[in-house]
Amino acid sequence: MTKGRATVIAGALLAGLIVLGLSVGPQGFGWGDGGALAWLRTPRVLAAVAAGLALGAGGAAQQGVFRNPLADPGLTGVFGGALFGLALLLGLAPEIAWQNAWVLPLAAFGGALACSALLVGLGGGGSTARLLLTGLGLNAFTAAGTLVIAARSGESRELLTNGAYGDWLGMATLELAWLPALLAAIAALSLLPLAHSLDLISFGEDTARCHGIEPVQARRRAMLLTALAAGAATCLVGQIAFIGLLAPHLARTLAGPRHARVLPLAGLLGAALLLGADTAGRGLWPEAPLSAAAVTAVLGAPMFIWIARRRDA
Amino acid sequence: MPEAIITVGGLGVQLGAHRVVDGVSMTAHAGTMTAVIGPNGAGKTTLLRAIAGLVPSATGSLSVGGADPRQANAPTLAQRIAYAPQLPASAWDFSLQEIGAIAGRPETYEQWLVRLGLALPGERRLSELSGGERKCAHLALAFTGLADPFGRALLLDEPGTSLDRTKQAALHHVMRGFAQAGAAVLVATHELAFARTCDEVIVLSEGRMIAIGRPDQTLTSDVLETVWGQA
Numbered sequence: 001m002t003k004g005r006a007t008v009i010a011g012a013l014l015a016g017l018i019v020l021g022l023s024v025g026p027q028g029f030g031w032g033d034g035g036a037l038a039w040l041r042t043p044r045v046l047a048a049v050a051a052g053l054a055l056g057a058g059g060a061a062q063q064g065v066f067r068n069p070l071a072d073p074g075l076t077g078v079f080g081g082a083l084f085g086l087a088l089l090l091g092l093a094p095e096i097a098w099q100n101a102w103v104l105p106l107a108a109f110g111g112a113l114a115c116s117a118l119l120v121g122l123g124g125g126g127s128t129a130r131l132l133l134t135g136l137g138l139n140a141f142t143a144a145g146t147l148v149i150a151a152r153s154g155e156s157r158e159l160l161t162n163g164a165y166g167d168w169l170g171m172a173t174l175e176l177a178w179l180p181a182l183l184a185a186i187a188a189l190s191l192l193p194l195a196h197s198l199d200l201i202s203f204g205e206d207t208a209r210c211h212g213i214e215p216v217q218a219r220r221r222a223m224l225l226t227a228l229a230a231g232a233a234t235c236l237v238g239q240i241a242f243i244g245l246l247a248p249h250l251a252r253t254l255a256g257p258r259h260a261r262v263l264p265l266a267g268l269l270g271a272a273l274l275l276g277a278d279t280a281g282r283g284l285w286p287e288a289p290l291s292a293a294a295v296t297a298v299l300g301a302p303m304f305i306w307i308a309r310r311r312d313a
Numbered sequence: 314m315p316e317a318i319i320t321v322g323g324l325g326v327q328l329g330a331h332r333v334v335d336g337v338s339m340t341a342h343a344g345t346m347t348a349v350i351g352p353n354g355a356g357k358t359t360l361l362r363a364i365a366g367l368v369p370s371a372t373g374s375l376s377v378g379g380a381d382p383r384q385a386n387a388p389t390l391a392q393r394i395a396y397a398p399q400l401p402a403s404a405w406d407f408s409l410q411e412i413g414a415i416a417g418r419p420e421t422y423e424q425w426l427v428r429l430g431l432a433l434p435g436e437r438r439l440s441e442l443s444g445g446e447r448k449c450a451h452l453a454l455a456f457t458g459l460a461d462p463f464g465r466a467l468l469l470d471e472p473g474t475s476l477d478r479t480k481q482a483a484l485h486h487v488m489r490g491f492a493q494a495g496a497a498v499l500v501a502t503h504e505l506a507f508a509r510t511c512d513e514v515i516v517l518s519e520g521r522m523i524a525i526g527r528p529d530q531t532l533t534s535d536v537l538e539t540v541w542g543q544a
Contacts, residue, residue: 069403185405199415201406203454206367211458212391257405258414 006254008260010268014049017275021045024283031226047172048275048292050181051233052243056270057188058229059224059244060251060262064198068128069249073230074241076131077115077138077302080200082227082234083163085144090156091149105180109231115142116223143239163212166293169278177236184232187225188267195259205305211271240293242300243270249307273299315343316411318365318466318497322374326359326520333359334371335520339512341497343464346488348508348528349501351517352541357501358399360517361468365396377466395459399470399501401451403439409450410435416457423520425453430483452484456491463495470501485510508532516540 022038022045023029031038055073062078063071073079089107091098097103115138123134143164150160162168197218200208205215233240246271248262255261274292277299281290319341326334334356341347349357363371366382375381378393385393407415413422413435419496426432429449452472455490459465469488471483485507492498492512500511508514516524518540524531 062396064404115377196415203401204398204409206362206365206396206398207401207454209367209387210365210391210394210396212388214387252405256411257407258411 006251006304007268010254010265010272013103013273014268014272017272018045018049020283021048021275021279024279026282026286026289043172043174043177044169044278045175045275046181047177047236048278050177050184051169051236051240052247052271052274053267054184054186054229054233054252054270055240055243055274056247057191057263057267058226058233059270060248060259060266061191061194061198062203062226062244063248064194064259064262065171065219065222065226066124066131068131069252070128070132070245070304071135072241072245072304073226074239074244075139075304076119076135076144078112078119078140078227078230079116079234079239079241080139080146081118081230082108082112083160083239084145085109085114085231086163086234087146087149087156090160091153094153094156101176101179105183105231105235107133107231108234109183109228110143112227112230112234113115113224116227120219120223123192127241129167150193163234165291166238166240166296167291168236168238168293170282172236180232180235184229184236187229187232188263191222191225191229191263192260194218194225195263198222198259198263237274237292240274240296240306242296243273245307246270246296246300246303247273249303269274315345316464317341318378318464319499320374320376321364324360324363324371324373324375326356326363326371327369328359331375334363335522336373337515337520337522339515339522339525341431341466341499343495343497344492345512346498346510347513347515348493348501348511349515349517350503350505350508351500351523354448354519355517355540356520357517359520361396361499361501363468364466365394365468366390367396378464390410391428391458392460392465394466394468395455396468396489397455397470397472397476401454406438406440408436408438409433412439412450412454413457416454418457418460422453422457425456425487426450428483428487429453431481445477445480448472448475449480449537456487457492462491465496467491467496467498469498471503473485473502473504473507505532 022041025041027037059072062073063069085107095301146164150157197213200211200213201215207216249268250269251262251265255265277295278292281295317340322338324337351357362368369383413419416422431449473484488498509528513530516531516536524536
C-alpha cells in the first residue's frame with residue numbers, strides 16, 4: 001500500500017464508522033425523526049473520536065520518546081495517573097469539580113503529568129523491562145489509590161469504578177465532553193511538529209544532537225503533550241489500555257515508521273478503533289452492552305504479547 | 314601550519330567513581346586525520362563524545378571550530394561536528410530512503426551510501442541489511458549531516474568495525490576525502506595498519522594519554538608493549 005493512501009483509507013474508515021456510530025443505539029438502527037436519535041448519539045461519538053485520536057497519537061509519541069513499541073501510556077501508568085488525578089479531585093472536592101468544567105481535565109492532566117515524570121525519572125533510560133515494570137508499579141499504585149478514594153466517597157463511588165473500567169463514554173454529554181474533546185484534538189495536532197525530532201531520536205540522543213535536535217527539549221514537549229492527550233482522553237472514556245499500542249503499531253505496519261506518517265495515521269486509527277469498539281460493544285449486544293475498554297483489551301492484549309515476542313526474537 | 318579545529322586541554326571525565334578520561338590534551342588541524350587507539354575501556358569513546366559536546370560534565374578546556382561544544386546548542390553543534398557512534402542503532406525499522414529523508418538531503422545520503430559501497434534499493438529496510446551494511450547506513454547518516462566539511466570536525470568511533478575489506482577500503486578513502494576537503498578527522502580504531510596511515514596517533518590507556526605524535530613516533534614497540542603487553 002502506498003503510504004499516503006493508508007491515511008486516506010483510515011480517514012474514510014473513520015468517516016464510515018462515525019456514520020455507523022450515529023446510527024446504532026438501544027433505540028434501534030437509524031437516525032430517528034429529523035436526526036433526533038443521531039443528535040442524541042453525537043456526544044458519545046464525538047467523545048470516542050476525540051479520545052481515540054489522542055490515544056493513538058499520544059501512544060505513538062510516547063513510543064517515539066522511549067524508542068520502544070511497547071510504551072503504551074495505558075500500560076506505563078500515564079492513564080492511571082490521569083484517572084487518579086480525577087479521583088483525587090472528585091473524592092476530596094466534588095463540589096469544585098462539578099462547578100467548573102475545566103477543573104476535571106486539569107486534574108486528569110496533572111495526574112498524567114506526575115506519572116509521566118515519575119516514569120521518566122524511575123523507568124527511563126534503561127531496558128524495556130525496567131520501563132514496563134515501572135509502569136506496572138505506577139499503574140498498580142494509581143489503580144489502588146483510585147479504588148481507595150472511590151470506596152470512601154459515597155457519591156462518586158460508582159462514577160470512579162466505571163472510570164476504572166473505561167466505561168464513561170455512555171454518559172457523554174456535549175456540556176461535559178466539548179472541552180476534553182477540544183483539548184484532545186489540540187494535544188494530538190500539537191504532536192505533529194515533533195515528528196522530525198522523534199525520527200532523529202530513534203537513532204539515539206547523541207545522533208539527534210549532532211543533527212541539530214535538542215533531545216531533552218523534544219522529549220519534554222512530547223511527554224507534556226502526551227500527558228495532555230491522556231488527561232483529556234481519560235475525562236472522556238475513563239481508563240483504557242491498548243489503543244495507544246494497537247493504533248501506532250498498525251500505522252507503522254501500513255505506512256512505515258516515519259513519525260510524520262505515524263502520528264496522524266495512529267490518531268485516525270486510534271479514533272476508528274475506539275469508536276468501532278464502542279459501537280460494536282453496544283450494537284452487537286444492545287441488552288448488555290460491553291464497554292469500549294473491554295472490546296479493545298480483547299483485541300489489544302494478544303497484540304501486545306505478539307509484539308513483545310517478536311521484539312525478543 | 315593549517316588552522317586548529319579541535320583543541321583539548323587537560324580534558325577529564327568522571328563517571329561515578331571511575332575517571333574515564335584523565336588529563337587529555339591534543340590538537341587536531343584542518344586537513345588531517347588523527348587515530349585514537351588503545352585497548353577496550355581506554356576511554357576512546359568517552360573522549361570522542363566529550364569532544365562532540367555530548368558529555369556536559371567533562372572538565373578542562375575544549376574548543377571545536379572556535380567554540381566550546383559543551384555550551385553550544387544542537388543546531389550550532391550540528392553545523393560544526395559530525396559524530397558516528399560505535400554501536401549505532403535505530404528504534405524503528407526505517408528504509409534507506411526514509412533515513413535519507415530524515416537526514417534532510419536524500420540525494421546526498423544516497424551518494425554516501427554508494428561511496429561506501431552500498432548500492433541497494435532505497436526501499437530496503439534496516440532489518441533486511443547485514444551488520445556491516447547497517448553500519449554503512451548509519452555512517453552515511455552522520456556524513457550527510459555535515460553539509461560542508463571545510464573547517465569542521467568529523468568524529469568517528471570505530472567506523473570500520475564489522476565492515477568487509479572492500480567497504481573498509483572505501484571508508485578509508487571517504488575519510489581521507491573529508492580531510493582533504495579541510496575537515497579535522499578523529500577516528501577511534503583498533504586497526505593499527507590504518508592508524509599507521511594517519512597524520513597523527515593518540516594512544517590512550519586507562520583514560521590517560523600514553524603517547525601522541527606521528528605514527529612512526531607513537532606506534533613504537535615500546536608503546537605497544539606498555540599498553541597491550543606485547544609488541
